[in-house]
Amino acid sequence: MSQSSKSTTAPSERGQCQAIDLIGKIAQIHGHWQPHVVAEMNEYQFKVVKVEGEFQWHRHADTDETFIVLEGELRIDFRAGPSGDGSIMLRAGQMAVMPKGVEHKPCALKQVKLLLIEPRAVVNTGDGATSERTVENDQWI
Template sequence: MSNEPIELQAALATFTDLWSPRIVTRVNDYDVRIAKVEGEHVWHAHDDTDEFFLVLDGELDISLREGDGASAAERTVTLPRGAVFVVPRGVEHRPSSSGGASILMFEPTGTLSVGDRHETVPSHVDVTTGHALAGRHGTAR
């Protein structure tokens, strides 16, 4: 990881893959990841960790299933640019963006982008734990 400032817009300009996070830096045992998203991701949950979202550009919807089984209630939160939201551990959720968005996520290193519980993973979803950010992305001058 770099010990120089990282300009997020420059880092986002280095890739076009959707739902394929890039690791910008690490803080203790946590990854700071950025991603470009459009359309729907998969329903998933993280059993052992919360998931932090910050919308850098665009708008992100996060559908949530709260409760168990047949009594689970669904709701959707909409995050405009600059908004943050934390999905609590164990809550099933599905991020989506009809117009596209750029997001920053903060989660433990090794956390799968499709969570711990999911049925099938569409072929367009990159199931890695994030890719290293390529190149140098210092502060814009």
């Protein structure tokens, strides 16, 4: 599927009852910090994304957010987490859940490939003002 053939409409199968090549889907993305949906389960979406550099500080007041590293290393800084301020480092094959309401900022010194799991309609830049990194929801690939 080319960049121009991505859809904002969920395919009828929503990624169910089929094998999904996550790395192959990520290879179709031509930029960083642009999550694309590959499947849905109930009201949750599975999104693939390539990231590099620092994202902005943001939070999601009403939902947790799951980060699963497929390739590379991702640092996630956080403020006012369950044990205060801190950061975690995730490597390929590792995951973390950022609890709702915890302000966080992902950072990748080199390109990282991720799978994100979050409810449908969650804005990638969180509850604050939109920015140049805010992407339209429900971009399927």
